[in-house]
Amino acid sequence: MDITLNPADLTHTIAxxxxxxxxxxxxxxxxxxxxxxxxxxxxxxxxxxxxxFYILLNYDFIAGVQLLVYVGGIVILIVFAVMLTSSxxxxxxxPSLGRKALGLFSSLAFLATAVIAFSETKFPLSSISAExxxxxxxxxxxxxxxxxxxxxxxxxxxISLLLLASVIGAIVVARNxxxxxxxxxx
Amino acid sequence: xxxxxxxxxxxxxxxxxxxxxxxxxxxxxxxxxxNSLWPLTxxxxxxxxxxxxxxxxxxxxxxxxxxxxxxxxxxxxDLIIIAGTIVKRMAPRLRTLYEQMAEPRxxxxxxxxxxxxxxxxxxxxxxxxxxDEIIPVDVxxxxxxxxxxxxxxxxxxxxxxxxxxxTVRKPGIRKKPVLSALPPDVSMKEIEAQMQExxxxxxxxxxxxxxxxxxxxxxx
Amino acid sequence: MSFSPELHHWLxxxxxxxxxxxxxxxxxxxxxxxxxxxxxxxxxxAMNFLIFNxxxxxxxxxxxxxxxxxxxxxxxEAVIAMALFVAIFRSRKTVDVTQINTLKG
Amino acid sequence: xxDFLFGQLVATHATFDVVTLSDRTTQALAEDPWLAxxxxxxxxxxxxxxxxxLGMALIYVERKVAAHFQCRLGPMRVGxxxxxxxxxxxxxxxxxxxxxxxxxxxVLFLIAPVFSIIATTLGLILIPMSPSLQVVDLNIGVIxxxxxxxxxxxxxxxxxxxxxxxxxxxxxxxxxAQFISYExxxxxxxxxxxxxxxxxxxxxxxxxxxxxxxxxxxxIVGLVAFFVFLIASTAELNRPPFDLPEAESELxxxxxxxxSGLRFSFFFLAEFINMFIASALAATLFLGGWMPFxxxxxxxxxxxxxxxxxxxxxxxxxxxxxxxxMWVRWTFPRLRVDQLMRLEWKFLLPVGFINxxxxxxxxxxxxxxxxx
Numbered sequence: 001m002d003i004t005l006n007p008a009d010l011t012h013t014i015a016x017x018x019x020x021x022x023x024x025x026x027x028x029x030x031x032x033x034x035x036x037x038x039x040x041x042x043x044x045x046x047x048x049x050x051x052x053f054y055i056l057l058n059y060d061f062i063a064g065v066q067l068l069v070y071v072g073g074i075v076i077l078i079v080f081a082v083m084l085t086s087s088x089x090x091x092x093x094x095p096s097l098g099r100k101a102l103g104l105f106s107s108l109a110f111l112a113t114a115v116i117a118f119s120e121t122k123f124p125l126s127s128i129s130a131e132x133x134x135x136x137x138x139x140x141x142x143x144x145x146x147x148x149x150x151x152x153x154x155x156x157x158x159i160s161l162l163l164l165a166s167v168i169g170a171i172v173v174a175r176n177x178x179x180x181x182x183x184x185x186x
Numbered sequence: 187x188x189x190x191x192x193x194x195x196x197x198x199x200x201x202x203x204x205x206x207x208x209x210x211x212x213x214x215x216x217x218x219x220x221n222s223l224w225p226l227t228x229x230x231x232x233x234x235x236x237x238x239x240x241x242x243x244x245x246x247x248x249x250x251x252x253x254x255x256x257x258x259x260x261x262x263x264d265l266i267i268i269a270g271t272i273v274k275r276m277a278p279r280l281r282t283l284y285e286q287m288a289e290p291r292x293x294x295x296x297x298x299x300x301x302x303x304x305x306x307x308x309x310x311x312x313x314x315x316x317x318d319e320i321i322p323v324d325v326x327x328x329x330x331x332x333x334x335x336x337x338x339x340x341x342x343x344x345x346x347x348x349x350x351x352x353t354v355r356k357p358g359i360r361k362k363p364v365l366s367a368l369p370p371d372v373s374m375k376e377i378e379a380q381m382q383e384x385x386x387x388x389x390x391x392x393x394x395x396x397x398x399x400x401x402x403x404x405x406x
Numbered sequence: 407m408s409f410s411p412e413l414h415h416w417l418x419x420x421x422x423x424x425x426x427x428x429x430x431x432x433x434x435x436x437x438x439x440x441x442x443x444x445x446x447x448x449x450x451x452a453m454n455f456l457i458f459n460x461x462x463x464x465x466x467x468x469x470x471x472x473x474x475x476x477x478x479x480x481x482x483e484a485v486i487a488m489a490l491f492v493a494i495f496r497s498r499k500t501v502d503v504t505q506i507n508t509l510k511g
Numbered sequence: 512x513x514d515f516l517f518g519q520l521v522a523t524h525a526t527f528d529v530v531t532l533s534d535r536t537t538q539a540l541a542e543d544p545w546l547a548x549x550x551x552x553x554x555x556x557x558x559x560x561x562x563x564x565l566g567m568a569l570i571y572v573e574r575k576v577a578a579h580f581q582c583r584l585g586p587m588r589v590g591x592x593x594x595x596x597x598x599x600x601x602x603x604x605x606x607x608x609x610x611x612x613x614x615x616x617x618v619l620f621l622i623a624p625v626f627s628i629i630a631t632t633l634g635l636i637l638i639p640m641s642p643s644l645q646v647v648d649l650n651i652g653v654i655x656x657x658x659x660x661x662x663x664x665x666x667x668x669x670x671x672x673x674x675x676x677x678x679x680x681x682x683x684x685x686x687x688a689q690f691i692s693y694e695x696x697x698x699x700x701x702x703x704x705x706x707x708x709x710x711x712x713x714x715x716x717x718x719x720x721x722x723x724x725x726x727x728x729x730x731i732v733g734l735v736a737f738f739v740f741l742i743a744s745t746a747e748l749n750r751p752p753f754d755l756p757e758a759e760s761e762l763x764x765x766x767x768x769x770x771s772g773l774r775f776s777f778f779f780l781a782e783f784i785n786m787f788i789a790s791a792l793a794a795t796l797f798l799g800g801w802m803p804f805x806x807x808x809x810x811x812x813x814x815x816x817x818x819x820x821x822x823x824x825x826x827x828x829x830x831x832x833x834x835x836x837m838w839v840r841w842t843f844p845r846l847r848v849d850q851l852m853r854l855e856w857k858f859l860l861p862v863g864f865i866n867x868x869x870x871x872x873x874x875x876x877x878x879x880x881x882x883x
Contacts, residue, residue, distance in 0.1 A: 016411040020419050027423050030442050031430030037672050041619065043442045044665060046423070050449050053419075054473075056411075057460045062470050064654035066452075069477050072661025072694065074445065074484045076687050079668050081438050081488040083684055085495040088616055088675045095433040103432035107425035114421040118414055123462060125413065130464040137651065137711060139467045140474065152471055159478045166482035170489035176496070218602035221589045227759070244582035249574065252586050252596050259764035261610055261771035264603070288608035288771040 016056055023049035034091045036082050044075045061137040213349075219264070219290060220348040223341070224255045226263035228283065230270030233297035233331040237269040240334035251341055260286040265344070268323075269331075271299040271306065272314040284321040292348070293317075294340050296327040302381070304330060416457040423450040437494070437501040441487045445480060452476040531645045531714075532557075554646050558636055562628075565787055566780040567597035573783070573837060580841040604779075607772035612675060615769065619673035624770065624777035626666030631781045631788070633659040638791045639714050641801045641822035652713035653701050656792060657694065660747065663781060664690040667756070667766045670778070674769035682765025685848065686756035689746055692855040693753075696743035699863035703729070703736040703870040704796040717800035724799040730878075732869045737797040739863055744789040745836055746851070748782065752843040753851060786836060787829070794828035801825040 022045065029042035047070040054063035095103070133139035147153040198204045198211075225248075229237055241248040241256065248254050257263040260283045272280055284291070295317045298304030306313035317323060324347065327340035423446060430443025452473040459469025491501050498506060532554045540547040571586070571594065578585025586593025611620055634656050636646035649655050664686060671683020705711055707729055708719040719725075726733045746753040757765030764770075767778045794800060801821035805813045846854070872878075 013410045016415070024419075024422055024426070027426040027446055030446060031426055031434065031439075035616065036436050036438055037616070038619065039439055039442055041622075041669065043445060046446065047449060050453060053416075053453060054456060057416075057456050059456055059460070059470050059473075060649070060651050061654070062456065062473050064651040064658055065474060065477060067658035068654055068661070069481055070445075070449070071665070072658055073691065074481055076661065076664065076668065076691060077484045077488050078438060078442060078445075079665070079672075080684065080687060081441070081491050083668075083672060083680065084492050085438060085501045086436070088614075088672065092434075092436050092439070095435060099433050103429040106432060107429040110428055111421055111425040114424075115418060118417050118421075123413060123458075125461055126464045132460075132464050133467055135650070136467065136470060140470055143467055143471055144474075150468075155475060159475055163478060163482050166485050170485045173486070174489035174492045215602060215606060218599040219606075221596070221599040222603040242581075247578070247583040247585075249578050249583055249585050250587040250593075252588060252593065252599060254574070254578075254585075255600075257764070258759040259768045261769055262764065262767075262775050264607075288610050290607070 012056060015052070019049045019052045019056070023053075034094070035088075036086055036090075036092060037079070037088070040075065040079050040082055043078065044071055047071050047075065058132055059136055061140060216349050220345040221252045223251075223253045223265040223292065223344070224257050224263050225253060226260055226266045226283065226287070227256045227258050228266055228268065228280075230268075230272065230276060231299070233269035233299070236331040236334065237267055237296065237337060240337045243334075246334040246338070248338070248341070251338070251345070253341060260284075261288055263287055264290065265292045265294065266321075267337075268293065268295045268300045268317045268321075269297065271304070272317050272320065273312045274314060275312075277314050277320050280317070281320050292325075292344055293321055293323045294325045294327060294337075294344060295323045296329070296332050296337055296340065298328065298330040301326050301328060307385075413457070413461045416461075417454070420450045420453045420457065423453070435502050435504055437487075437491055437503050437506075440503060441484065441491075445484070448476055448480045448483075530643050531648045533647045554636075558632060558646060562632060562635060562784060563601075563780070566783050567601060569783040569787060569833070570600070570779070571597045572833070576834065576837045577841050580838075601776070604772055604776040609772045609774065610769070612769050615675045616673040619669050620769075621774075623666050623670035623673060624774045624781075626669060627663050627781040628666075628777045630659050630662035630666060631784045633662070634788045635784060637713060638788065639717055639795060639800055640791075640825050641820070642714075644822060645714065648712060648714045650710075650712045653705055653711045653716075653796075656713075656788070657698055657701065660785070660788075661690070661694070663785065666781075670770065671766035674766075676769050678762045678764070678768050679766050682756045682758075682762045682768070685762075686749060686766060689749070689753065689755065689851065692852060693743040693746040693859075696739055696855060696859040696863050697747060699860075699867055700736040700740040700743070701796065702867055703732060706867075706870050706874050707733070713795055713800075717795055717802050720799040720802050721805055723806060724797060724802070724804075726797040729870065729873060732866055732873055733797060735862065735866050736870070737793065739859055739866065740793055740797070741832070741835070743855075743859060744793070745839060746855070748785050748789055748836075750782075750786065750836065751840045752845050754845060755848055755851060758845060786833065790832035790836065791825070791829045793832050794825065798828045798832075799824070800828075 026042040026045040026049065030039045030046060033039040033042065047066065050070070051063040051066045054060070054066060094100075143150075144152050144156050198208055201207075225241070229235075240246045241254060253265065260266075264287070266284060266287065268280070284293070295301055299306065299313070300317040300323075303310070303313050303315035307315055314320060325340045325344045327336050329336050332340075427443045427446035427450065430446060431440055434440045434443055455469040455472040455476070459466070463469070494506060495501050500506070532550060536547050536550040536554070539550055574596070575585040575593075577583075586596035589595040589599050611617060637649060637652050637656055639645040639648065667686045668683045671679040671681075671686070674680075704716060704725055707725050708716040710716055710719065720728070722728070724733075726737050729736070749756045756762070757767070762768070767775055770778060799805075801824050803813070803816040803819060803821065803824050805816060
């Protein structure tokens with residue numbers, strides 16, 4: 001089954017607003033929760049909602065990758081970081097008032113600027129009759145390995161190098177220096 | 187499950203035919219509970235070895251009664267088989283383990299040590315005289331250690347008790363514990379009297395006689 | 407004005423998520439919390455790519471590829487950040503960003 | 512006469528039409544919303560009932576298999592040969608006291624088992640059990656299943672953290688580390704089949720095995736991928752010999768140490784259903800799923816094989832793999848943590864990568880059996 005939702009559908013609209021509300025509430029929990037682990041769970045919810053948005057936009061392959069990498073990998077890594085650096089009882093102190101004011105001001109300023117910019121700009125929308133590629137996964141794959149004009153094979157390789165470098169770097173940084181000579185296998 | 191077991195029976199009983207239904211439900215529930223006694227992996231000494239023979243070994247196999255799912259966590263266990271001597275150091279831990287178990291919970295005490303202190307009943311300063319001084323015991327299984335068959339008899343006795351609703355109805359109030367595999371003509375009273383007699387006899391110490399019996403020179 | 411989501415609905419949504427992320431980055435004390443807020447930012451950026459791809463250049467797939475790249479970069483960043491936090495925690499016993507203020511701890 | 516019969520049989524060897532429940536629902540939605548609602552309800556009830564029944568059946572089978580491997584009898588008292596043992600267990604677990612530790616993180620403690628069971632359910636609805644017995648057939652099915660299985664480990668991490676118990680925390684961390692490591696191997700072996708079949712959709716992968724299952728059509732490559740998948744998914748399921756997250760002798764109960772009654776049974780159920788999902792996935796990807804045993808070109812033989820309904824084929828293959836996993840469980844001792852990691856990073860991962868290269872070569876050169 002292809003997940004295709006017609007934007008004019010009522011279900012599409014309801015799904016959009018439900019997901020939007022959930023993700024905004026969860027995002028607020030992410031930035032304000034005093035217990036850091038709850039923030040991590042809320043982050044997982046935001047990312048799952050993000051996958052929902054991608055499905056609404058008809059990019060189901062990207063949604064799958066989002067679930068696989070973000071929820072299955074990154075959130076679990078973050079949860080690990082939380083587990084290694086704090087305990088259940090540790091409650092974060094609220095930020096100082098000045099910091100809060102600064103954060104609130106800059107985020108609201110960004111929001112206002114962006115909204116004004118959106119309302120002022122005329123975006124070159126594609127015509128209604130334009131068709132999305134039938135199989136997103138196939139199209140993405142072909143484009144990623146395309147070395148002609150407009151192909152992405154070089155960035156693809158660079159990303160793979162970046163990932164390799166980050167894995168090696170993480171091992172080097174997190175390695176316990178005291179046990180360097182023992183040569184533990186894990 | 188607060189709602190299902192505490193609140194719901196009240197409302198069901200008020201309905202016409204409710205008490206009949208409640209009785210039927212009780213029977214089913216008791217049957218389920220009796221046949222799914224997951225033991226805690228708890229053993230302190232030689233009885234534990236014998237218990238392992240009873241639970242795991244192929245010839246005896248406690249799994250036939252649905253009781254082989256040994257849970258290491260007391261939260262998930264229904265039955266604690268106290269196998270082995272309970273010393274005073276162990277006592278608070280045993281109590282904690284018992285309190286950590288979720289209701290309904292049952293206790294089988296196997297072996298002489300857990301019933302009365304066993305060989306340590308006389309002059310030991312470390313041993314608890316019977317596990318029921320710490321936690322309420324449902325079934326005693328005598329023996330030193332009891333054979334697997336005896337343990338099974340104890341388990342079946344516990345199942346019979348649960349099925350007849352003796353310990354299940356009101357978890358707080360317990361009937362008197364029963365001694366599994368008691369010889370037919372002997373009552374608990376007689377055993378207690380004998381034990382008392384033996385204890386008193388043992389406790390009487392003739393000082394003169396003892397002094398004469400000593401091997402080393404006393405005149406110094 | 408219709409309620410069915412159009413381009414500006416989507417854009418406002420992703421902007422809201424982005425600004426929440428900015429607030430988090432600026433106010434969070436716990437370094438892991440800051441990392442989470444950064445993930446929020448990255449997520450909303452990826453979403454923007456997909457939104458514009460869907461509404462402005464439907465027959466092409468470049469926005470989706472950008473989203474994929476963002477996800478990959480986020481993964482790399484999370485790995486490094488986790489390693490750093492563990493290393494910092496090992497020497498300072500805290501990951502509070504306001505207290506990590508000396509070099510050569 | 513015989514010719515006619517075989518002719519009939521060959522005629523039945525037509526392509527199978529895949530009609531999933533969600534397709535039916537979408538079709539009915541256009542005509543009659545109530546019918547669509549009925550289908551949706553049927554799907555929900557079916558999945559729910561299937562989940563609990565299958566869980567109980569698997570627990571019973573596990574206990575019986577374990578008993579017979581150890582020359583015991585297993586449950587005998589409740590029902591014929593203890594058939595109703597799991598029912599008794601379920602009733603008992605339902606009515607057991609529900610303990611929430613005083614210093615636990617209440618909210619997370621309550622949602623953790625739900626997370627786990629939802630992940631399991633989401634995985635279950637994608638499994639094609641026969642052409643008409645599948646709830647949803649996503650075109651990113653393979654990715655979706657491996658993505659959803661990671662929710663389950665999130666539930667485990669939640670449970671371990673929120674219990675406020677050191678054993679739980681250690682068990683959860685072990686589970687997370689093990690899951691992330693072995694997920695790579697699972698994905699690599701899934702990719703092999705995806706390469707062979709040229710699709711991520713589970714029903715299409717099944718239909719691509721019309722002329723032979725990938726486990727032997729892909730020569731050694733398919734076989735290696737199958738075994739890597741089996742080992743790695745056993746590790747993902749936290750089943751022995753990879754059950755370090757709940758190693759009883761070290762960590763009491765691991766992540767579910769503090770859970771009792773109903774909530775514990777959620778984890779228990781999820782574990783067994785995950786085993787079913789892993790077996791069903793292995794059967795679908797490597798052993799042809801509901802596709803009967805076909806050999807390309809032998810129409811009469813294929814027709815004979817088609818006489819057995821596809822649902823039975825699926826059930827048989829899945830049962831075989833479940834038995835295999837149980838066999839492994841009751842045969843091998845538990846690994847140490849460093850051995851576990853060494854097995855993944857130094858053995859399974861390189862094997863997986865080399866295998867993927869070999870698979871790509873096979874696909875490009877079309878060297879596998881029956882390349883038409």
